[in-house]
Amino acid sequence: MAFxxxxxxxxxxxxxxxxxxxxxxxxxxxxxxxxxxxILEAIHWKPAIRWHxxxxxxxxxxxxxxxxxxxxxxxxxxxxxxxAMKAGSTAGLATFVDEDRQQRAATVLRGVRYLIEAHFExxxxxxxxxxxxxxxxxxxxRARKGxxxxxxxxxxxxxxxxxxxxxxxVPLPEPAPGVEANKDLGWMLHDIDFSDGxxxxxxxxxxxxxxxxxxxxxxxxxxx
Amino acid sequence: xxxxxxxxxYQRLIERGADDIAPYGYSPEKISYExxxxxxxxxxxxxxxxxxxxxxxxxxxxxxxQPEKRTxxxxxxxxxxxxxxxxxxxxxxxxxxxxxxxxxxxxxxALAGAPDEGLKALLAFLQRWSPEQFQVPLFSDEMLDANLVxxxxxxxxxxxxxxxxQALRARLLGGGEKGAGPAAAAEGVCLVHGESAPxxxxxxxxxxxxxxxxxxASLVSFNLDAFTSYGKSQGDNAPVSEQAAFAYTxxxxxxxxxxxxxxxxxxxxxxxxxxxxxxxxxxxxxRAAEDFLASLFSxxxxxxxxxxxxxxxxxxxxxxxxxxxxxxxxxxxRMYVLGLAPNASRLSVRYWQADTLEVFAKRLAxxxxxxxxxxxxxxVEPTVYRLLLATVPNREGAKPxxxxxxxxxxxxTMRAILGGGLYPRSLLASTVMRIRSDGNLSGMRAAICKxxxxxxxxxxxxxxxxxxxxxxxxxxxxPGYLLGRLFAxxxxxxxxxxxxxxxxxxxxxxxxxxxxxxxxxxPVLLRNTQNHMGKLRKERPGQAVTLEKEIRExxxxxxxxxxxxxxxxxxxxxxxxxxxxxxAHFTKHDAAGDAAGPTKTETEGAL
Numbered sequence: 001m002a003f004x005x006x007x008x009x010x011x012x013x014x015x016x017x018x019x020x021x022x023x024x025x026x027x028x029x030x031x032x033x034x035x036x037x038x039i040l041e042a043i044h045w046k047p048a049i050r051w052h053x054x055x056x057x058x059x060x061x062x063x064x065x066x067x068x069x070x071x072x073x074x075x076x077x078x079x080x081x082x083x084a085m086k087a088g089s090t091a092g093l094a095t096f097v098d099e100d101r102q103q104r105a106a107t108v109l110r111g112v113r114y115l116i117e118a119h120f121e122x123x124x125x126x127x128x129x130x131x132x133x134x135x136x137x138x139x140x141x142r143a144r145k146g147x148x149x150x151x152x153x154x155x156x157x158x159x160x161x162x163x164x165x166x167x168x169x170v171p172l173p174e175p176a177p178g179v180e181a182n183k184d185l186g187w188m189l190h191d192i193d194f195s196d197g198x199x200x201x202x203x204x205x206x207x208x209x210x211x212x213x214x215x216x217x218x219x220x221x222x223x224x
Numbered sequence: 225x226x227x228x229x230x231x232x233x234y235q236r237l238i239e240r241g242a243d244d245i246a247p248y249g250y251s252p253e254k255i256s257y258e259x260x261x262x263x264x265x266x267x268x269x270x271x272x273x274x275x276x277x278x279x280x281x282x283x284x285x286x287x288x289x290q291p292e293k294r295t296x297x298x299x300x301x302x303x304x305x306x307x308x309x310x311x312x313x314x315x316x317x318x319x320x321x322x323x324x325x326x327x328x329x330x331x332x333x334a335l336a337g338a339p340d341e342g343l344k345a346l347l348a349f350l351q352r353w354s355p356e357q358f359q360v361p362l363f364s365d366e367m368l369d370a371n372l373v374x375x376x377x378x379x380x381x382x383x384x385x386x387x388x389x390q391a392l393r394a395r396l397l398g399g400g401e402k403g404a405g406p407a408a409a410a411e412g413v414c415l416v417h418g419e420s421a422p423x424x425x426x427x428x429x430x431x432x433x434x435x436x437x438x439x440x441a442s443l444v445s446f447n448l449d450a451f452t453s454y455g456k457s458q459g460d461n462a463p464v465s466e467q468a469a470f471a472y473t474x475x476x477x478x479x480x481x482x483x484x485x486x487x488x489x490x491x492x493x494x495x496x497x498x499x500x501x502x503x504x505x506x507x508x509x510x511r512a513a514e515d516f517l518a519s520l521f522s523x524x525x526x527x528x529x530x531x532x533x534x535x536x537x538x539x540x541x542x543x544x545x546x547x548x549x550x551x552x553x554x555x556x557x558r559m560y561v562l563g564l565a566p567n568a569s570r571l572s573v574r575y576w577q578a579d580t581l582e583v584f585a586k587r588l589a590x591x592x593x594x595x596x597x598x599x600x601x602x603x604v605e606p607t608v609y610r611l612l613l614a615t616v617p618n619r620e621g622a623k624p625x626x627x628x629x630x631x632x633x634x635x636x637t638m639r640a641i642l643g644g645g646l647y648p649r650s651l652l653a654s655t656v657m658r659i660r661s662d663g664n665l666s667g668m669r670a671a672i673c674k675x676x677x678x679x680x681x682x683x684x685x686x687x688x689x690x691x692x693x694x695x696x697x698x699x700x701x702x703p704g705y706l707l708g709r710l711f712a713x714x715x716x717x718x719x720x721x722x723x724x725x726x727x728x729x730x731x732x733x734x735x736x737x738x739x740x741x742x743x744x745x746x747p748v749l750l751r752n753t754q755n756h757m758g759k760l761r762k763e764r765p766g767q768a769v770t771l772e773k774e775i776r777e778x779x780x781x782x783x784x785x786x787x788x789x790x791x792x793x794x795x796x797x798x799x800x801x802x803x804x805x806x807x808a809h810f811t812k813h814d815a816a817g818d819a820a821g822p823t824k825t826e827t828e829g830a831l
Contacts, residue, residue: 019462020227020415020444023451024572029225063645066574066632073448102448105565105572186225187415198454200463202415223413223420 004054005139006166008173009039010113013065014154014161015106019189019200025106027155029062029183030207033214034191035155036116039163042152044139048126056212057115061178065110073102112154115166115173140165175210183207190214190222226576227416227444227464227472229560233500234471237478240507244285245478248470249397251290251428254283255304256370260377263341265348268377270362286373288384289393290470293426300327302334302393303346303384304373312355315368324355334396340388342376349374397466414465416472421465425458428473432480432489433496436566443476443564443571444469487518492563492608493634495574497521499561501581505554513557513581516550520588523605530604537605540589546582555582561642563635574635577642587644594682595675597800598695599807601667608638614668615654617661630654646683652676656795660736670803673796680793687793696804701781704794707742708801710778711735714753716809717771720764721756739798743786 016028016035033053040051084093143165152161185205193199203215203222237245260269274281292299300309308314312324328350335343374383412423429440446452446461479498490497503509546555559581563574616628636648655672690702715731738745760768
């Protein structure tokens with residue numbers, strides 16, 4: 001893969017929420033491809049490119065921790081926002097957090113570190129002045145300098161991600177002691193298919209030698 | 225992973241033919257009465273089928289078509305329900321007429337044209353019936369709001385057990401017809417087994433978690449709109465097939481059942497823990513593994529049993545393989561441990577661990593070793609729950625309450641034990657704090673301090689280069705440990721000089737300050753001790769000499785100046801040193817048969 005990139009990401013905590021347990025949150029064991037894509041897009045993304053995650057290396061043992069937080073139970077409905085726009089006034093358009101509390105528990109990951117291997121493709125929105133080399137250079141330059149459009153996060157915004165570009169030719173970092181090499185992670189969210197009614201697509205995630213191979217988006221093993 | 229493992233366990237239970245576990249579309253429910261119908265729908269009899277062996281008649285648990293999930297709406301169950309639905313009478317419901325209407329409508333549409341004799345009888349019954357007929361001698365007020373089933377006269381099985389009824393039920397489930405069975409659902413990929421199947425909108429409720437609503441709580445639910453994403457509603461947020469949703473909830477309800485023979489459920493603080501085994505070999509292996517883990521989690525109260533378990537734990541801790549200790553156990557059996565806690569009509573997962581039996585057994589052995597302190601302050605290895613009771617206020621005359629424990633301390637400790645990770649630091653901090661505030665230095669508390677420090681050291685967090693020993697370590701040069709020992713000796717001197725009847729010993733008065741700020745307290749204490757020594761020298765010169773020697777030895781190991789303050793881990797060591805030293809006096813006394821008052825430090829047996 002000529003235009004692949006390798007990015008190290010790490011953080012104190014992470015929460016890659018399982019869809020079935022997104023209310024009382026429970027995290028997946030490892031980062032999901034869509035969360036990894038989100039991190040890359042925070043560094044560089046244009047409509048002309050689409051990121052694909054190829055491989056995820058797990059560099060720290062999987063550890064969990066439980067926390068509880070106060071959150072809100074409701075959100076503003078689109079209908080009332082539309083009404084306010086039509087009326088030209090925001091009167092009554094508000095959520096008071098102290099009147100709508102929900103305490104929620106979360107079982108989150110503690111001390112994570114991953115190596116993301118990914119590449120991108122040009123989409124049909126790429127014009128004549130877009131080329132693979134250009135976007136690759138932009139990404140590498142930005143990642144090297146630590147630049148990003150918004151702070152990349154590990155699953156949820158409260159858990160920021162630190163990142164570092166792993167330059168070409170630099171050997172892979174050694175996983176920390178205690179990393180389980182082989183593990184069946186079950187059905188994991190691959191990504192949301194935004195072109196098809198926002199359908200979630202799943203794949204069977206397996207960790208082999210500490211590495212998770214992510215099947216390509218249109219592969220048969222990814223099911224919508 | 226959790227749902228997958230549960231669904232797999234359901235499969236195995238079905239294959240094994242376990243009791244209380246219902247096939248798809250059915251569920252065990254509490255039924256009190258049966259109505260016997262003639263083929264033309266006339267009520268012939270009403271039988272009380274409750275179990276009357278106990279003091280109070282208990283409803284019998286029958287396998288009936290799975291109930292609808294009811295909150296505020298009127299939804300009727302199929303072929304059984306409570307009286308307000310079946311007969312339109314109720315002591316509590318104000319809308320029994322509407323509920324009966326729903327029952328009638330459902331069955332009239334579902335049973336129409338059914339050739340079966342029993343189903344025809346039910347239809348005829350519904351046409352004849354009016355709530356006014358609810359009268360003695362057939363019916364009594366006691367029946368109100370109990371669950372009813374039907375039976376055709378002259379048959380043993382109930383109406384819902386007839387082949388025709390079951391076939392109809394299967395068709396209703398499969399077709400997803402309105403009103404019967406779960407509502408029509410869209411197809412999607414099930415995230416439990418990855419096949420395309422109808423997606424469950426609402427998942428059945430889970431009963432049996434302490435503190436949750438008695439009608440059941442949900443593990444998977446989206447009961448507020450802030451919990452939904454991408455404009456999806458209910459079950460579409462997490463596509464789980466009807467089959468899988470049924471499987472994981474039934475098996476969880478089975479694991480959570482409250483009956484005496486259920487060893488797979490235990491309560492640890494506010495968390496209800498269930499565990500189960502999955503064996504590659506036969507079911508007996510899985511059963512043996514479950515029993516073994518149960519005995520590790522809650523050690524038997526019986527002395528000889530506890531002793532045997534201790535031997536097993538000791539051997540495991542020394543690294544002997546499990547198979548050698550008990551040939552019945554297959555070390556490769558996979559164990560699953562799931563901790564659930566209620567939260568606002570939902571269930572949250574406190575911890576989830578999946579590993580082999582060998583790994584779990586090793587970790588529990590490690591836990592027992594980390595905590596071990598000599599002399600052993602307990603008869604039976606303490607459960608996590610008892611351990612945590614040591615971190616809450618021990619008020620005189622009142623039992624310690626687990627509610628007083630810090631937030632999630634129990635959960636995190638349990639996770640540390642099962643996962644082999646660090647104990648939460650707050651376990652040490654709250655134990656030390658409690659010792660200082662209520663002055664009760666029990667062996668359990670010293671053991672907790674030791675456990676936290678030993679485990680941190682083993683996992684690479686070193687607060688000192690020195691190991692913490694199980695029993696009195698005279699070679700130790702740890703200031704915290706030495707000061708704890710010194711304090712114990714000073715207290716002992718006081719007691720020897722003044723007898724056991726002192727109103728407030730130096731421990732009662734100075735423990736907190738001595739363990740936190742030694743430099744401010746110890747010089748005063750040493751000065752006062754001279755008075756006690758003076759008295760002792762006159763009365764028992766021999767003992768005075770030994771004690772003086774002991775003090776001199778300890779002080780010689782200390783740095784030139786008393787430390788100004790001790791960090792929390794050194795305060796933990798202080799507690800350990802104190803415990804070791806005071807217990808050493810105690811045991812020496814026992815050996816010598818000395819009549820002087822024993823130390824007050826309690827040794828805790830089983831609660």
